[in-house]
Amino acid sequence: xxxxxxxxxxxxxxxxxxxxxxxxxxxxxxxxxxxxxxxxxxxxxxxxxxxxxxxxxxxxxxxxxxxxxxxxxxxxxxxxxxxxxxxxxxxxxxxxxxxxxxxxxxxxxxxxxxxxxxxxxxxxxxxxxxxxxxxxxxxxxxxxxxxxxxxxxxxxxxxxxxxxxxxxxxxxxxxxxxxxxxxxxxxxxxxxxxxxxxxxxxxxxxxxxxxxxxxxxxxxxxxxxxxxxxxxxxxxxxxxxxxxxxxxxxxxxxxxxxxxxxxxxxxxxxxxxxxxxxxxxxxxxxxxxxxxxxxxxxxxxxxxxxxxxxxxxxxxxxxxxxxxxxxxxxxxxxxxxxxxxxxxxxxxxxxxxxxxxxxxxxxxxxxxxxxxxxxxxxxxxxxxxxxxx
Numbered sequence: 001x002x003x004x005x006x007x008x009x010x011x012x013x014x015x016x017x018x019x020x021x022x023x024x025x026x027x028x029x030x031x032x033x034x035x036x037x038x039x040x041x042x043x044x045x046x047x048x049x050x051x052x053x054x055x056x057x058x059x060x061x062x063x064x065x066x067x068x069x070x071x072x073x074x075x076x077x078x079x080x081x082x083x084x085x086x087x088x089x090x091x092x093x094x095x096x097x098x099x100x101x102x103x104x105x106x107x108x109x110x111x112x113x114x115x116x117x118x119x120x121x122x123x124x125x126x127x128x129x130x131x132x133x134x135x136x137x138x139x140x141x142x143x144x145x146x147x148x149x150x151x152x153x154x155x156x157x158x159x160x161x162x163x164x165x166x167x168x169x170x171x172x173x174x175x176x177x178x179x180x181x182x183x184x185x186x187x188x189x190x191x192x193x194x195x196x197x198x199x200x201x202x203x204x205x206x207x208x209x210x211x212x213x214x215x216x217x218x219x220x221x222x223x224x225x226x227x228x229x230x231x232x233x234x235x236x237x238x239x240x241x242x243x244x245x246x247x248x249x250x251x252x253x254x255x256x257x258x259x260x261x262x263x264x265x266x267x268x269x270x271x272x273x274x275x276x277x278x279x280x281x282x283x284x285x286x287x288x289x290x291x292x293x294x295x296x297x298x299x300x301x302x303x304x305x306x307x308x309x310x311x312x313x314x315x316x317x318x319x320x321x322x323x324x325x326x327x328x329x330x331x332x333x334x335x336x337x338x339x340x341x342x343x344x345x346x347x348x349x350x351x352x353x354x355x356x357x358x359x360x361x362x363x364x365x366x367x368x369x370x371x372x373x374x375x376x377x378x379x380x381x382x383x384x385x386x387x388x389x
Contacts, residue, residue: 274389
């Protein structure tokens with residue numbers, strides 16, 4: 001199976017449909033925990049760009065294609081799992097706990113590689129090309145938050161967070177036109193945690209878009225709130241304010257232009273969305289986390305073929321939970337969508353829910369929401385999130 005996997009790697013890269021190759025689950029502790037690889041191009045020559053992760057450090061190495069295939073062979077002996085990600089589909093090789101070799105997705109990829117590949121080629125990234133991020137890395141708030149050093153270099157272990165923040169700002173730019181064009185912008189960050197998004201958004205609005213901003217971050221962790229308040233004063237973000245409280249107590253006397261939330265755990269996301277609706281927020285950007293509530297209570301015979309298995313139930317209910325959330329928002333007049341915030345390799349909690357207030361309440365959508373709850377929960381529909389939203 002190992003040889004078959006490597007053959008598929010060779011065929012996928014030669015056909016230019018390979019997106020990424022990832023080796024994980026090392027046999028020896030203390031060695032690299034992960035090695036990822038992608039195709040790149042430099043001066044019309046193709047290379048494999050490898051990234052080695054060991055503890056908090058990341059190192060890179062570029063090798064020619066033939067050298068890469070030899071290297072992959074040695075990496076297969078060091079790691080218990082390898083994932084080939086292509087534009088045609090994915091293949092996973094792994095060693096089970098019993099020592100058995102398992103290969104998944106190989107048949108489907110073999111068939112597709114033998115067919116018409118028109119439109120499936122992946123353009124190799126140039127070695128010299130750098131991502132044009134909104135943030136450069138040398139912004140003072142990034143240093144204060146521990147994301148970059150004094151020279152503006154983003155720490156290796158914070159690269160994922162840096163990409164996440166920049167991607168969030170890109171999505172914010174897409175909804176910016178839905179916000180008032182003049183005056184002070186009021187922004188609430190509910191269940192704000194360490195307020196990474198608050199600091200990034202405040203910097204972007206004030207320094208790049210030249211807006212006056214009143215930004216309120218609310219979280220239950222008193223020590224985190226105190227720390228963030230100190231960081232804001234240190235970098236001169238005087239329009240940022242921090243409150244230690246339950247988001248259910250968010251002030252109701254002001255209508256925020258924007259409500260944001262990053263990784264509010266489980267039902268906390270539902271509470272955030274409910275607060276945003278009650279406040280009649282113009283725009284909502286929320287990245288959920290830990291979808292557990294629906295999985296605990298789902299009672300749906302047509303879906304039992306999947307939900308009877310705990311792991312599958314969690315995966316199914318994750319999508320269903322976010323679908324319910326978007327349907328709930330539609331009932332209150334929001335145009336909604338869901339996007340991938342960042343690569344799943346950075347974090348599996350990478351769905352961004354976007355809602356823009358466009359119209360009055362939609363009673364049809366509200367009924368659809370209740371019907372969906374009844375379908376998924378049966379008699380428990382009336383008590384789902386009861387008292388929370």
